[in-house]
Amino acid sequence: MHDAHAFLANLTLVLCVGALTTYLFQRIRQPVVFGYLVAGMIVGPHVGVPLFADLSMVTTLSELGVIMLMFGLGLEFSLRKLVQVGPTAGVVALVDTSVMLVFGYGAAQLLGWSTLESVFCGAIVAISSTTIIVKAFAEQGVRGRFTELVFGILISEDLIAILLIAVLTTVAAGGGVSAGEVGITAGKLVLFLVGFVGIGLLVVPRLVRAIVRLDRPETTLIVSLGLCFGGALLALGAGYSVALGAFIMGSLVSESGEARRVEHLIAGVRDMFGAIFFVSVGMMIDPRLVAEHWGAVVLLSVVVIAGKLIAVSTGAFLMGNDVRTSTQAGMSLTQIGEFAFIIAALGLSSGVVREFLYPVAVAVSAITTLTTPLLIRASGPFASMVDRNLPRPLQTFVGLYGSWIERLRVASADAGLAPLIRRKVILLAVDALLLAGVVIGVAYAKGPLAGYVERTTAFSPGVSTVVLYGIAAMVAAPLIVGIVRVSAAFASLLAYRALPLAAGNRLDYAQAPRQVLMATLQLALVTVSGLLVVVVTGPFVPLGRGAVVLALVVGWLGVVFWRSTANLYGHTRAGAEVLIAALAKGMVAQQADAQESGHAPAPRDLTMVHRMLPGLGDPVPVLLLAESPAVGRTLGELQLRSLTGAVVLAITRGDEQVMLPVGSERLLVGDVVALAGSSEAIDAARLMLQLG
Structure with missing residues (x-):
């Protein structure tokens, strides 16, 4: 139990230094988050300024900041909005985390880190920071349709992070990870969410409305905070993050229709503890270790910013959002935060990574925290620049693509479509898993298999290895072709639903746009499937081999896509006439x-x-x-x-x-x-x- 006087001294030190730095940063027209990070470095143990705060005590307080920020986000993001953007946001989050797992793993391999360190590095850079984005949006008064998409992606990534942590815990303990274990973990998470939301919808909105009718702001504030921390504690007790519990509880309170009143009451408390959270992040920045591993910090910062911008923007566009919304979402999610610290601490405590990984993760988080407000501010002009400089065929394509996806969503309401889609997804997953199994099997049994070839054929060891790889390639090739063909069939199914043949027409007037839609969807499906295979096989084979094969296949499909857009441009000119x-x-x-x-x-x-x-x-x-x-x-x-x-x-x-x-x-x-x-x-x- 912390001494009361020590607690007061630490709180005073953090708030006073934070107040000074944020004042200065506001005077020079910089985001106040910068000031909080600088304040953390000043009162932290690594800089040498004779002002020291107790890191464990400040970290405890910072946890309250995460809870309050997430509760406030839930108040603005009701369950109805979450359901509306959920499917789109979930797919974008899956694409983003898959791409970043590959990029992070590859970057760590370039730095010469071990396989397990590379796996943890991929997980560290995969999840964006909800806390940082909430603060940045609040500071800049950012509103608009793209913010709903961003928050939906963030919540989806938080759920993915929970699964990642469960898997990495097993990996760090030296155990294997099976599909059954991952399925059980996901099932438990779904049951928790269904129970939490189901019971909460029956109780929380009614309770909040009853309290508000008393017209006592103090009582409303206390009840709201009690619900906030109660939801966080419930999630923590179930083995999940406090951020998830606080967000869900905020969404449940929002369903009462009194979100604005509650948000106004908790604003001061939220801002205070939110400031302490960012100060605690600054306290963990060790300039010595950061300077020692500056190359890793710079490389991973570039990977986070560039990788997330590309992955999120592309994923959001493919789900039917326009270029501007997609680009703004991508530039808003270019940072890592609280989950990166949790994952790095897990690897450090289990002894599977070296001690430098944690300060490197904090430094990357600090850098990307500093760049996030700047990128959010520049996202609008950057999106306009991208749109202006697209080739004319692509400009036509991006303008029409949203209408095709809109028609596809309407067509997907057809009850007969769901079983067909499910069958194609299963076939695609089976081919991808079999391909990953072949790659992993050859990597595990390369020695005994090559020895068997050598004994039965009298080949030299080198020739036997080449023969083994040749046999493996022959087995894998039909699976790769299968992924491409199933993706083509899947894309054709969706494209014909969105742009069907007109009854009684001898001429197929929708052929050109349908071909573009098919090429786009096939390219996306193959890329996602390939990335998942690369992620699964990354710890067992050199990353470059899988990446080269995927790049060749995607490059070929990219050429097909480009030719289709050229045909679409001619079709559109005829349509304009x-x-x-x-x-x-x-x-x-x-x-x-x-x-x-x-x-x-x-x-x-x-x-x-x-x-x-x-x-x-x-x-x-x-x-x-x-x-x-x-x-x-x-x-x-x-x-x-x-x-x-x-x-x-x-x-x-x-x-x-x-x-x-x-x-x-x-x-x-x-x-x-x-x-x-x-x-x-x-x-x-x-x-x-x-x-x-």
Whole structure:
């Protein structure tokens, strides 16, 4: 039990130094998180400043900071929102963690670390920090649709981290990891979540509403904090993180409809303990060990920032988000935090990693914590730059892809589709597991098998090894082909559901966009399957071999994808011509109706356009009136596609028509702008064109 006076002294020291540094950092217009980290270094044991706080006591207080920050996040992120983004966020989180496991393992191997140290390194860089992002978003007042996606990914990654820790605990203890053990761990987690949420929904919202009706802020605050820490303690008792329990409890309180009132009451307490958490992170930075392993710190920081930006952005886009939302999500998740410390401490305490790994993890976390606010701030301009510099075929592709995924989601509601998807997933998983089994089996039994070949054939040891690898390649090749073929069949199934053949049509008007969608989905499925195989086999074979095979297969599929996008561009130009003809027929009626409605109603012939060119989604015409804020500005100045995700197929201007206009095209009064994309993208673009 800490001495009361020592506790007071440590709390005073941490808060006073933190107050000074954050004041200074605010004066120089830098994120206050920087100030908290500097304060931690000042009061920590490694810098030499004669101001020392008790690290264990501050760490205990910092745990309260994690709980409060996660509870506050849960208040803003209700269970309904979590259900809405859950499937998308879960897939993106799976892609992100798989990619980072490979990148982290590969980086550690380049540094000459042992196999187990490389495994732990991959796990350390795989999970983003919910605490850091919550703080950064709160400081910068970040709001928007992409934040819901980010929080969904974070929660999904936290669940993946729990499974990772369970697996690594077994590995560190010297035991094997079986699929059954992982399945049991996942099953227990699901049962805990179902029980927690199910019972909580019956009790917590009613309790909170009853307390709020008393109209006593003090009572509401105490009850809310009691629920917060109670949820954290319940999760801890079940063997999970306090962050998970606090977040779920915050979401349950949010279901009461009183989240804003509760959030206002706990804001001060949350900010205080959140500050202590970041100070505790700064206290763990040892400049000596960081300087000694500066190469590892720099390399892993680059891996975290670049790897997560690529993995999250790509995964989010493939799930139907526009380029801007995907890029902003990717740049927001470029850091590691609390789970990295837990995983590094697990490896250190079990003796399977050397002592340098923990301070390296803390240093990487500190660096990426410092860069996160800067990257979040730069994410919007960077996304616009990426969108502007995409080749024209890719610009058309990214504008239409969201509408295809939207149609696929609608089609997936078909009850007959689920068994087909399940069968394809099982086939893909079986091929990937068999391939991993072949690779691991050869790696384990290479010596005895090569010896057997040598004895039965009288070959030399070197030739016997080559023969063994040749046999293994012959066994593995059909499995690799199987993964590619099953992925193609899976992609074809989904693409035909999103863009089906029109009944009675001899010509397949959706062929070009369907081919692009098939190529995209196949590329994604093969990449994810290959990454999972590389992750599983990484500890047993040199990482480069699997990466080279995967790169060759993905490169070939990438060429197919690029050719498909070129065909799509030609298809879209033809579609724009049909669309212009349809708009011209209804132009007179449009102009008359526009004076009353303020926007152009869809001409009757647009239904024909949709039937003939289903790959263009549901084109929507928007008439620009004199009061439109878009009049006189170019498409490039508006950043219409970058900000909304919609693509401009054509502009009709009296007798003049512009197909697939470029960014320098200036909008004029009376222009009819034909938009394509997802319904959400079109609504946002229409709002921008008409209301600004």
